[in-house]
Amino acid sequence: MSRVLTEITGLETRIVKGKPFRVANNCYVVLGKNLRRVWDLLRSHADRFKGFGRDVQASLDDYEYFRKNVYKVLEAARAAGVPAPSLMVDPAEIIAHYVRDEGVTIVFTRSIRSAEEVYRKLRLIRPEAEELAATHHHLVDRERRSMIEKAAREGRMKVLVSPRTLSQGIDIGTVVRIVHIGLPEDVREYRQREGRKGRRKDIDYTETVIIPVSRWDRELLTRGVDLLRKWVSLPLEKTIVNPDNKYSTLFEGLFKLSHPKLKGLLTREEFSLLSELGLAGREGLTVKGKRAFTKMNFYEYALPYGIKRVKSEDGGRYLQDIGYCDLVERFQPGMIDYTADAIVTDLIRKGRVVTGVWEQPLRYETLNSIDFLAQALEEYYRVKDKWGEQANLFRDYYQGRLHSEGICIVDPPRGGFGLKTKRPNRVNWRLISEKLKPVVSDGKTYFLKVQRVIPVVGPTGGVYRDYTYGLTVEVDPSEDIEWLRVGLAYIIIVLRFKHGIPLDTFAYSVGSVGNLKLVSIHEEESAGLLEKIDWVELKRDVEGFKPDDMAEIMLQAVDEEAHLTLLTKGLRWDLAAAHASRIIDYILQTMKVKVKVKGREIVIPKISRALRLAAISVVSVPLSENYVIGGIEIYDGEEHVYSEASREYYLQEGWEEASVALHKLINQDFKLIVYDKASTRESLDKLGLKTLSLTVRAVEPIEIKQLASEKLGVEKPTYQAIAQALGLRQEVDLQALQIEFEKSKAILEQKGVEKWRTYTKYLRQKLQAYQKQQAENLMKAFLILSRLKP
Template sequence: MKDTGTILKEKGYDFYYFKEEEIKPEIINLRFCDILPELKELDIGNKYLYKHQYEAYNELLKGKNLILKSGTGSGKTEAWLIYVLSKKIKTLVIYPTLALANDQIKRIETYSEKLGIKCLAIDSLKKSEFLKEYNRTKLIEILSNQDILVTNPAFLMFEIKNIAKKGKSLLHNVIKYANLIVIDEIDFYSPREIALILGLLNLIKMFNERNLQIATLTAMIENPEDLAKFYTNLNKRETAIITGKPFKVENRTYVILGKNLKNIWEKLRKNKDKIKNAGDDVIEALDNFEKFKDNYFKVIEVARANEVEVEKIEFDINEILLEYIDDDYVTLVFTRGINKAEEVAKRLIHSLPKDLQTRVASHHHLISKALRVSIEEGARRGKIKVLVSPRTLSQGIDIGTIARIVHIGLPESLREFYQREGRKGRREEIPFSESIIIPASRWDRHLLSRGKEALDSWLNLPIEKIIINVNNKYRVLFEAIIKFTSPLLKDKINEEEKELLLKLGLISKGELTERGKEVYRKLNFYEFAPPYGINRILIEEDGNKYYLEEISHVDLVEKFQPGCFDYSSESIVVSHKIGGTRGRVVTAIEEEKLNPINLLKKEELAPVYEEYEETKIKWNEEPNLYLDFITGKLSSEVLCVVDPPRKGFGKYLKIPNRVYWRIKSFKPKIKIIDNRTIVYFDHKVIEVPTATYGRYSDYTYGATYELDPSEDTSLIRIGLTYLMLVLRRKLQIPFETILYDVIKYGEKKFFGLHEPNSAGLIVNLDLLNLKKIVNEYVPDNLDEILFEALDEYSYSDFLRYNLDWNLAKRYALKVLDYMLLSEKIIAKFKEKEIAIPKPSRALKLVSFESLFLPLNDDKGIVLFGIFDGENLNVFKIHKEYGSLEDLSEVVKVLSRAIDEKFNFIIYDLFSTEKLLKDLNIKSILYFIKSLKEENKIIEIKEDLKNLLNLDMAPLEEVEKIAGINREISIFDISIEITKANQKISQLKVSSWKNYIKYLDEKLTKYIGENCKSIYLLYLILKEYKNK
């Protein structure tokens, strides 16, 4: 096997290097052929079992369930398979996808054939192929006769639905008579998908006549005990947890920095006097070559920021990859996307003579399945030496001849990095394995610009947890809806399930509601949507149309709005094809190649391109749309508004609101913080004035919290980012398990949390303990880069505060205080029972509330509410292009109340005055000023804060004092505004007021509820003080 260290030295490359010793599982004195003599002719037959394989085999023999936790290359498949083959156990095996399980299936088939055991794999694609050859009855017979049937969870879920609804399916007999179910690669699944798998197990148990055993294989789960308890409760069998070591040969890691670094360093040293505004770390690196290597990317960026000429640091990856073409083993190259994979593979192929070109291949989901299988087989047989893939080969594939992984750009997830790494060094005959890291993406360049220690810290982080929550209500929802719609299972529905269906509005009077029917249709394994994707059409310059791979419904909303870039085809989405009876369904997206000519032809995109060009010229940079795009300096983003469940489990809705382009400068900027040099880049966000289409919904966990109007929303966002950072660093919660939004409408501010994949984490957070963890956490250098990766907008604001970690911590604690606030308030008021007078005009009190809600294009609605104890007046004043409609009716009602000597109750006087000043409403400001002078204004927020010893007292939280129920919250208003904005942007009409009917209705109710609440809270506060 070739040694990359020698190659790099010969070609003049500089690199970091470190070595990991080999790891081997413990072996016992028992061969596979001792258990299964029929395997003697195969390679595996004479191999000795690992200790964990034998322990797993024995526990299964005892009739127990099994959770086998061991690393890659440790023979987890063989652990259950020797039990199945030796005892001829009828088995159902579930892999995430059959495409990723080709190798395991091949091994299962090879072993089974030797013992005369029938084995078959089926999914929706294979089903279609089989039905071309056999009729349905014959296919059911073939499937029923298999001893081992391999499938994926999406196909299994579809068939379980059929059994439950109709009492029959292709897999009816398989499920009925299976003795063992095997769930492999459980680490692959999201929390929502794990919940569905656990639900599938419960449902399978109801149709199964054999009290089947359960075996689960994993490399990473942290809490197997919870899963074990779930399995034991399910089938009353004891569950054994077996752990084993991975198999790894010695591994050598090379981080390639570039060529001729010494020359670059010496030239920079000569220009040392030109490098201003640099921290001690950079100054030391200019004096010491080894420190320069450790901080190479940082020093280069600092030099560029000071306009010191630096030789091009990029190098030709081909030069290195060509060395592996005649190696004894396979090199697997990972890239960050399909386009990069194709580019690398094609360049390498074209650099080779024709007779060697077949030694290189790319592998991704856009290549036909048959070709992928052929490529994998070619690699196993040594015909293919270099495989290039974006991700499809990172999970599940076992091509035993892989000895080297090349990372062209690091993934942002550590789990994905280790999944990539797990593909190599899985055979004893491999002398050593290699990991080659070539910084090529924005993420790893940023990581390395913080120095070698940042990369080391990242590689040594604890890996992200697999979130398995056996009590996830998504599982309960799935089981409940299947049972309720099943003639066979309806009588088995329990109280918890029935209560959930009622609470979510899915059943009424013993029938599914319309919403319930929608949930049944959309509840599929990979997403909450119909079981088909959205067409993606590429329109070429000659007008020809090409259908690309379909996209998911959630990707439509989040990534494929008009004006968004399609990174897989180097195109831009120019339009959506709309259908449906009400013209609201997106049937396809249309794209054109990304170039200035195409953009300038589009009415909405031409001004965006002009602004992009203007920005680049102001930065003294050459506008180059394609170069900025492929280097990650130009990206698109869809700002979605999420309507999460208010507290706990429920429906969430995601609506695309606006599309933005985000540009980053090539020339870096420098900031010195604590003598450390921080490198960052200018950036600009450009709004794309295109209409947005589509919505995505699902069921998950969420929570919403109103903020005090005085809060700075950018600081709250910094606090939330810091909180997510601490969850990752201290509790190993993966980024994006919990997402957050911070929203401001006028003076109303709030934040929401939701889980994009239902995990049940939000409701199970121990907030008091989390406060302690946040308080004690001390950030390190890696946190700065993780902070930026987590939230670029938050990071930009954080830079303005000089990365003040104490500030971030303070606001993270404040966020947790808001989350704890409602319980705090309720506890305070449980002490006393309070009786208040009935609201009446006779009390001579009037509550006053105001609100401004901006809409798109300088439009907005100003609301005033006045409640005198009996009569409620709500006024909606439209604002357009800086002008307000007539305010005379508002003034008339206020004047009458003043004349009748009413006192005015205002919740937050500062916010009210600020709103009126911002909108230049002088007439009502004059009233407020006069009332203050006459002591006719009663502000209650500060009194509530003092009385309850609270730092913050948002209205909707404080309402809970008196158990005041509200129908419409500020969160409902925010989602209605988003819907209205989306409609206005699509129709492009001047009569926008015609399209805010539902918003108007909700606003009237909302402002009315605010007025009544303020009135009641004053009465409660007064009585409480008296007591």
């Protein structure tokens, strides 16, 4: 930071060091009420805990060990069907004791709604809290917030309840206690909260009170209190400051070109970036560039006014505006608005543009009055009945067992800095059972959430764009999608433990279009880290990392699906590390192959039928178990033959023309070229074309993957890596194909898979364009590689 400030200002920067004064701090974790009575009760049912790990058995023998693992043992009791009283403590009952304290107590909650709820209960328990306590968040008027802060500094206000605003550097004065109603998800935020107290030398001692209420707290505590202590002691996540971040270059370039007097200050680097992104030309900013500058705002890349949020009460009451990114991710029809105890029921549109969202109170009458919500509610009842649990949607909502999630289609930059586009695809309700499923591994007991995804088939709308860094790599068709996801999550936790990179810095996805598979990573907010990562060093970090219980809980925080795969497969950290290492190999592969080919001049013959070569591209795209579509592309050096094939149950259609053309070429002694023999045959098999599959096997085609491996010295080179290295153009890439596939799949979920002919039109068009270019590139790749020396 010192170096960056000096570079910007031209002034000398000095670092002031020193040890801050600290007063004694006592930390209390509120585990619950009547622990000894609960322990005695569970011990009387000890015979019903025999299927659990040694950690649960030890907790029944030793009360102190039980205290450290109380949440784990209670989950084991629920799983075993042992009745156990609730340990639940109302946080307001504890906080009420601090209303008349000498110092100030700051209570941090996970949301505005919970802050207001605590304050409301506090006033019921201690009426004087009306004057001695207050909530503090961005929905409270700014003048009112200033009055509250002043009253706290003067000792007239004793308890402040806040979701986050008071953690952001505001000096309240004699704060002696921090109460965490639910822990934040990163250590830096926890330490930031803790830093609000003990900031005066005349304070004798301070206190930290942790009241577990959220799913994250319970996940930590089911591993034991010691793991909570270990989490609190982790090194802080780093604040990323990268002076080479191209987002800064983008802003400075746009700013200079938007002001006539500053145009002369535009650097070559700035103009080059703007031109590359289509934002500037010889005449200055393009229309796209002017629009981009308008969207350069503090909180998000969007217009300077937000999306309107209207609640149906009182004839339509305007709530706080939301951002464009929030619209796409959190405010689609069917999603719950946690700050207003409401549910989004419709989008407000002006033409093709979404300008607002319409919300209604979260009530049964609301859910039953709207078709797509009524269907989701009925499915909720069915799932609860299957689990043998009492259906009470609002209890599940308030206890955190029912929440909504928006599934988006993200189109990130392919390789470097560029535009990211995020569109809503569908909405799900995620319902979590009251009981967890125990899994014993190496004597330890872990608990998996039993959950069900309930699709909410309603309308979606809106789009969010921003500039960031991303990379996409194709992976071998034989790779396992589930383990690739575990591998990506493993990379994220290695970056956190080894380099202090926050868990939410990167987003990733694993996609497939039939037998074609890819991995995509991008920065949620542009930081420029992807360009700075030394992948060779990171691979060493991955291979040398020794995961522990903290790594396991971190993995769950990063990706619940990956965590579920890891636990159900026997906690195989070795496989997780191996797949993380393979992903890095695929990333490195594109760089290595480019270097291998760079600078070589290779002369190839003119491509024609005279070469007696024919390249084949076969792709199958399963829409469901019984519906598969795909394409067979054959290129003989001059002509293209494309068959749009499909299989519905046992009926195959559209393959005949390609079959005739293929057999004709074989009879004329043409040599066939494929990227990968196994995946070609697999695709033909999935389309139900066994005869063609056997034909391809019999003629022993040239395999580009094997040839490239021999010539370039790279294990399992992907088609993408080969094409990039040889300078072969692929206008419709795999990422574009996968995005179109996700769109089609979402529509078919609503309309029915049997209507695929109507709703996969654009997918089939892109598939044909992809395969046509792939066949041409396979032909060129063979001619180039066959002339290269290993």
